[in-house]
Amino acid sequence: xxxxxxxxxxxxxxxxxxxxxxxxxxxxxxxxxxxxxxxxxxxxxxxxxxxxxxxxxxxxxxxxxxxxxxxxxxxxxxxxxxxxxxxxxxxxxxxxxxxxxxxxxxxxxxxxxxxxxxxxxxxxxxxxxxxxxxxxxxxxxxxxxxxxxxxxxxxxxxxxxxxxxxxxxxxxxxxxxxxxxxxxxxxxxxxxxxxxxxxxxxxxxxxxxxxxxxxxxxxxxxxxxxxxxxxxxxxxxxxxxxxxxxxxxxxxxxxxxxxxxxxxxxxxxxxxxxxxxxxxxxxxxxxxxxxxxxxxxxxxxxxxxxxxxxxxxxxxxxxxxxxxxxxxxxxxxxxxxxxxxxxxxxxxxxxxxxxxxxxxxxxxxxxxxxxxxxxxxxxxxxxxxxxxxxxxxxxxxxxxxxxxxxxxxxxxxxxxxxxxxxxxxxxxxxxxxxxxxxxxxxxxxxxxxxxxxxxxxxxxxxxxxxxxxxxxxxxxxxxxxxxxxxxxxxxxxxxxxxxxxxxxxxxxxxxxxxxxxxxxx
Amino acid sequence: xxxxxxxxxxxxxxxxxxxxxxxxxxxxxxxxxxxxxxxxxxxxxxxxxxxxxxxxxxxxxxxxxxxxxxxxxxxxxxxxxxxxxxxxxxxxxxxxxxxxxxxxxxxxxxxxxxxxxxxxxxxxxxxxxxxxxxxxxxxxxxxxxxxxxxxxxxxxxxxxxxxxxxxxxxxxxxxxxxxxxxxxxxxxxxxxxxxxxxxxxxxxxxxxxxxxxxxxxxxxxxxxxxxxxxxxxxxxxxxxxxxxxxxxxxxxxxxxxxxxxxxxxxxxxxxxxxxxxxxxxxxxxxxxxxxxxxxxxxxxxxxxxxxxxx
Numbered sequence: 027x028x029x030x031x032x033x034x035x036x037x038x039x040x041x042x043x044x045x046x047x048x049x050x051x052x053x054x055x056x057x058x059x060x061x062x063x064x065x066x067x068x069x070x071x072x073x074x075x076x077x078x079x080x081x082x083x084x085x086x087x088x089x090x091x092x093x094x095x096x097x098x099x100x101x102x103x104x105x106x107x108x109x110x111x112x113x114x115x116x117x118x119x120x121x122x123x124x125x126x127x128x129x130x131x132x133x134x135x136x137x138x139x140x141x142x143x144x145x146x147x148x149x150x151x152x153x154x155x156x157x158x159x160x161x162x163x164x165x166x167x168x169x170x171x172x173x174x175x176x177x178x179x180x181x182x183x184x185x186x187x188x189x190x191x192x193x194x195x196x197x198x199x200x201x202x203x204x205x206x207x208x209x210x211x212x213x214x215x216x217x218x219x220x221x222x223x224x225x226x227x228x229x230x231x232x233x234x235x236x237x238x239x240x241x242x243x244x245x246x247x248x249x250x251x252x253x254x255x256x257x258x259x260x261x262x263x264x265x266x267x268x269x270x271x272x273x274x275x276x277x278x279x280x281x282x283x284x285x286x287x288x289x290x291x292x293x294x295x296x297x298x299x300x301x302x303x304x305x306x307x308x309x310x311x312x313x314x315x316x317x318x319x320x321x322x323x324x325x326x327x328x329x330x331x332x333x334x335x336x337x338x339x340x341x342x343x344x345x346x347x348x349x350x351x352x353x354x355x356x357x358x359x360x361x362x363x364x365x366x367x368x369x370x371x372x373x374x375x376x377x378x379x380x381x382x383x384x385x386x387x388x389x390x391x392x393x394x395x396x397x398x399x400x401x402x403x404x405x406x407x408x409x410x411x412x413x414x415x416x417x418x419x420x421x422x423x424x425x426x427x428x429x430x431x432x433x434x435x436x437x438x439x440x441x442x443x444x445x446x447x448x449x450x451x452x453x454x455x456x457x458x459x460x461x462x463x464x465x466x467x468x469x470x471x472x473x474x475x476x477x478x479x480x481x482x483x484x485x486x487x488x489x490x491x492x493x494x495x496x497x498x499x500x501x502x503x504x505x506x507x508x509x510x511x512x513x514x515x516x517x518x519x520x521x522x523x524x525x526x527x528x529x530x531x532x533x534x535x536x537x538x539x540x541x542x543x544x545x546x547x
Numbered sequence: 548x549x550x551x552x553x554x555x556x557x558x559x560x561x562x563x564x565x566x567x568x569x570x571x572x573x574x575x576x577x578x579x580x581x582x583x584x585x586x587x588x589x590x591x592x593x594x595x596x597x598x599x600x601x602x603x604x605x606x607x608x609x610x611x612x613x614x615x616x617x618x619x620x621x622x623x624x625x626x627x628x629x630x631x632x633x634x635x636x637x638x639x640x641x642x643x644x645x646x647x648x649x650x651x652x653x654x655x656x657x658x659x660x661x662x663x664x665x666x667x668x669x670x671x672x673x674x675x676x677x678x679x680x681x682x683x684x685x686x687x688x689x690x691x692x693x694x695x696x697x698x699x700x701x702x703x704x705x706x707x708x709x710x711x712x713x714x715x716x717x718x719x720x721x722x723x724x725x726x727x728x729x730x731x732x733x734x735x736x737x738x739x740x741x742x743x744x745x746x747x748x749x750x751x752x753x754x755x756x757x758x759x760x761x762x763x764x765x766x767x768x769x770x771x772x773x774x775x776x777x778x779x780x781x782x783x784x785x786x787x788x789x790x791x792x793x794x795x796x797x798x799x800x801x802x803x804x805x806x807x808x809x810x811x812x813x814x815x816x817x818x819x820x821x822x823x824x825x826x827x828x829x830x831x832x833x834x835x836x837x838x839x840x841x842x843x844x845x846x847x848x849x850x851x852x853x854x855x856x857x
Contacts, residue, residue, distance in 0.1 A: 077710075174590075268801045429574065446584075
């Protein structure tokens with residue numbers, strides 16, 4: 027009976043996925059990949075089995091792509107299945123199973139044409155399969171992760187106009203509809219899909235061979251893949267939760283690809299020639315989150331003072347061990363529509379003190395909630411406490427439970443540590459910054475801001491839309507609740523014979539963990 | 548013995564109840580844990596309802612206990628697979644590690660203990676004592692990392708992890724060497740020190756002196772009179788060690804990527820997968836009770852004097 031409910035929802039999966047969504051950009055084979063692809067990489071070679079080690083979910087793992095939560099799940103789902111679209115390196119939607127898409131004038135009806143592709147059992151991918159997949163995800167009795175992303179679609183009114191064309195009817199104008207097609211976990215399964223763990227059938231680059239939850243999954247090349255058959259004969263995903271185990275397995279040649287390494291490990295092996303270290307930039311946003319609806323942060327002068335208290339360089343160096351870049355209080359550095367023109371914010375304690383004085387908040391005392399739930403959280407909290415002390419603000423760091431942290435800080439407290447994986451800037455706004463957003467941790471609720479979002483979504487012209495996004499970001503930069511101090515690299519390691527690993531793709535974008543384009547030299 | 552058995556049963560039930568109460572007392576439930584950093588309240592409520600977590604705790608406990616009486620350990624909250632399967636899958640690797648460790652532990656521990664006792668106060672004794680004390684002081688994790696660095700990464704004699712081999716560890720015996728060494732390190736020290744102490748005491752006792760006066764050969768005094776004296780505490784220590792091997796090898800399993808019971812437990816606790824945690828608690832509880840029972844019987848048989856004293 028539980029099988030029909032939530033087989034495979036996993037805590038760590040969710041964490042990883044969210045983090046990863048934003049943070050995972052596969053930066054190819056470490057520093058070396060880029061160079062190698064250009065110089066000594068040479069032409070792709072066919073053959074071989076690549077073993078990739080990921081942190082996993084243990085015995086509860088499943089191959090159901092709609093339950094994908096962990097990085098390991100996403101990597102496996104990506105090998106077996108396709109989405110209609112996926113994110114490019116700048117988090118813009120790129121066509122995949124969808125050959126093209128076209129909207130009507132009012133942006134509330136979209137025609138999506140499928141490319142010619144077949145599932146692993148030889149049956150073609152049809153419009154019916156797409157509708158079946160989306161209806162499964164949106165099933166009100168289930169809690170699939172992609173459900174919220176598919177919310178703009180009116181699935182009852184949407185239909186297949188022919189075998190390869192779907193007409194999506196939307197509940198409201200949605201200029202960024204292709205993002206929905208690329209949503210996390212929105213994979214296309216055949217209408218006749220059966221047991222996902224025993225006989226998964228997708229249209230992806232690899233076919234199923236074997237799977238043991240929490241241990242190993244082996245897939246074989248799909249010769250008929252629409253995007254060209256993979257170079258590798260086989261790919262094996264293995265699970266090793268300890269970072270040291272992944273590194274050791276990589277160093278000893280037990281695996282050729284190790285996901286999620288520590289900055290210290292990376293430093294120890296970078297440029298030593300034993301393994302290649304790949305850094306995926308701008309993968310994980312790191313922030314402090316101020317609740318804008320309650321004292322002291324309901325006063326925007328206090329929020330601005332806090333923006334000015336942060337020494338971002340010191341936070342990146344200390345909390346991220348230097349593996350990252352400073353942030354400018356805006357989400358999505360380097361992504362499409364990012365307001366890169368705003369001046370980089372620097373520490374200015376005098377101005378911060380003056381602002382606090384104006385706001386009548388001298389000798390301010392605040393509790394900062396943190397937890398060991400994510401790397402660098404507790405370090406960031408104590409570094410920021412020391413920085414705030416210089417501006418006369420007393421921060422009391424409170425360490426909460428790992429397991430309920432995200433739910434605790436959603437409405438509770440006033441100031442907390444926060445992070446997020448990669449997602450389009452539009453998705454960040456709609457999930458976290460609108461009046462009816464489900465995870466609005468800064469309690470940012472402004473009717474005029476909502477209106478701007480609706481305006482952007484009903485603007486057909488991309489340049490005009492970008493201008494609206496810039497206005498929204500300018501507002502967040504001046505008086506928002508997210509003090510975004512940095513963006514962490516996502517680090518992975520590969521053996522020296524692995525070629526073709528994309529180095530520019532943030533975690534959870536198309537080219538991250540994409541093994542059909544990788545080969546063994 | 549019947550009273551001892553009954554006590555064991557009560558102990559097992561108490562463990563299970565305690566585990567249930569403690570899991571309930573943890574902040575957040577499985578739904579919150581599952582929702583992770585997407586804590587949409589509506590979604591958490593939906594998950595909670597689908598998992599039956601909205602029912603009162605005592606009802607859930609009663610249902611689960613009823614299943615247990617029928618031999619049904621329940622179903623995992625997170626995957627929907629039977630808990631019995633989790634335990635069956637994890638048992639193999641843990642049992643293999645425990646058996647191998649024990650097979651080496653007994654001769655090594657007793658050998659070193661006897662060796663030290665026979666040379667009490669001399670160089671060999673001091674050497675054995677200081678080495679065992681030093682090794683005992685090193686935490687498993689540190690020792691594991693050290694051994695991996697030297698023997699797997701620097702010398703490349705042995706594989707550093709069992710990654711990808713799954714449960715087929717027997718087919719790759721080389722992967723077992725380092726984990727067994729780490730598991731062996733501390734029990735060998737405690738066991739050999741116990742054996743040494745027991746033997747030294749016995750050799751100094753009046754009855755050993757008496758036996759010598761009667762002209763009983765030294766070896767016979769050592770092995771037939773003094774050694775059994777050390778056996779009783781050693782047997783009890785062994786029972787505790789087996790317990791620890793089966794239940795507490797989490798560090799070793801994590802370090803060497805061996806998918807045993809420790810790994811299952813760790814994941815289940817992190818996910819608040821209460822049925823799996825409870826199932827493991829029952830298994831561990833029963834195991835502990837049975838092992839200690841056996842050890843008590845052995846101790847009783849070995850030292851009839853203990854029976855008199857009691």
